[in-house]
Amino acid sequence: MKALRASICVAITTLALSLSLAAPSRAAEDEAGAVTQQMKELYRAGKYTEALPLAQKALALREKEFGTEDAMVAMPLNDLGTIHYNLGQYAVAELLYKRSLAIREKTLGPDATEVATVLNNLGELYRAEARYADAEPLLKRSIAIREKALGRSDPSIVMALSNLAAVYSNQGRYDRSEPLFKRGLAILQKANGPDDPEATVLMSNLADAYINLHRYADAERLLKRSIAVTEKAFGPDHPDIAQAQNNLATLYARQGRNEDAERLYKLSVATFEKTLGPDHPDLVDVLDNLAAFYRDQGRTADARGLIKRSQAIRGKTGAS
Template sequence: MKALRASIRVAVTALALSLSLGAPSHAAEDEAGTLILQMKEFYRAGKYTEALPLAQKALALREKEFGPDDDNVAMPLNDLGTIHYNLGQYAVAEPLYKRSLAIREKTLGPDHPEVAMVLNNLGDLYRAEGRYADAEPLLKRSIAIDEKTVGPDDPSIVLPLSNLAAVYSGQGRYDQAVPLFKRGLAVLEKANGPDDPEATVLMSNLADAYINRHRYADAERLLKRAMAVTEKAYGPDHPDVAQALNNLAALYARQGRNAEAERLFKQSVATMEKTLGPNHPDIADVLENLAGLYKDQGRYADAQQVLKRSMAIRGKTGAI
């Protein structure tokens, strides 16, 4: 059914924040470093709106202290871009990623792991916008850099692996997507054990591929596992929990388990509203899935009401 086009939110957390704060040698650097630490705590909790002004101020301090093209500015640019991405503000995130990438390539060279990280983030932004032809070469380059510099079994390679697989899934190329998702899961489970919350993205994405190959029992097992791990790690109101609810609901809708699907779609929307606000593009995705469920049941008035809200959200955010 058409509403399941966006049923499984691919790679929702497969973006990287910077790992280091730089050299805190000046007062402004110390203040920026403190802001970045606070920002990352909000980010990990899924509180992107609260993280945003901290990231903006940290970047402004770094630019004032070092200039707009200095090495110390690259990662604050990436971090701010990542927060805008998670808020669905793709047009704002793209130039931030591009600036970060240009600085990193100039200062570190084209084959540095931090270059790979920004390539991953920009590639996943293009994936989220459906710009698959732009996304694929960036993600392949990110993987190649990681394989060369940190090795094929380092957890950092999982991000671009997952996102490239998501690009393939978005194009219906499931035979190419599945082995990449499985490879990423194997790397994470080897490194961090079976209950790593970072692995839930891969579980959900692999489940989506299984759904599209009609392997529903395998998909349900993965989605329930992903939801349990996510809720244990982040609590019941995290955006990733909301997406897990949507994903399981989409599977149930595909199977005709309508009452279960409707309940989970509505729970997903309510959870997203708590943490992301009422106008996030992810809410529009879930609402469209819910509308598709209503249409399949002949509940056209309900479907029209839900679609009206989804269209309003997309009109405000510019998301497609």
């Protein structure tokens, strides 16, 4: 099982920077700024399909005012890439991230914190594609840039820490992922308090590591906390909740709590479908987990149907 969605909070943090590069004309700033703000609000609510045309419009406005290679275009490119990433459109997102990265390195230099933002997002994209050898150096470089510029406890470091930890978790290297998740969680909670919704992804992914380390009580506590904080901030229909439900179901399956596990797997599938659509790559892991659960229960026909659907999504999206 993957420790997914580390990029959700990355994208929120990234999008929050969109208006800080400033200096366009007031007319363009008013329109582009308003469009970007609407896009961010939809993004934070997990409404990626609705956010997409607004991100496209914001980019078009910046390109019209400044040209296609100006520094002011780099953040809208990155924002649009982030939305395509969350829609499972990885090839499109990669091209946008690379274009944003090239502009930022050229205009701001290789050690700018804005460069670190795009390095983080591109590294997370490669993690999602299981391109771990490509992901790891980008995420390490992102962390190093921010540590040098801002110090080791700045909250902007957290998402690259989380994404690097997720790379290690995906590889089964939980001895390396656990301290990174814990460090990131401590930084966020110190900075923003215990009900920070941006910390919930770290809670869920640290819990995944704990499940694989057989620390079930610690995992259950974190997952329930993640669900509660996310629901308080965004309501019950959010992709982060679906991921936490998936992880909690896996925990219960390992403990033999079969009714609870099946219920939560089904809730996770339903939430992902409602928020991201029926063919999103994030469904693959939940479908595979539920199929494995059914196989263990001797329900082979149910398992086969889920595997068939999972394979179909992989074929459409290239999910790993």
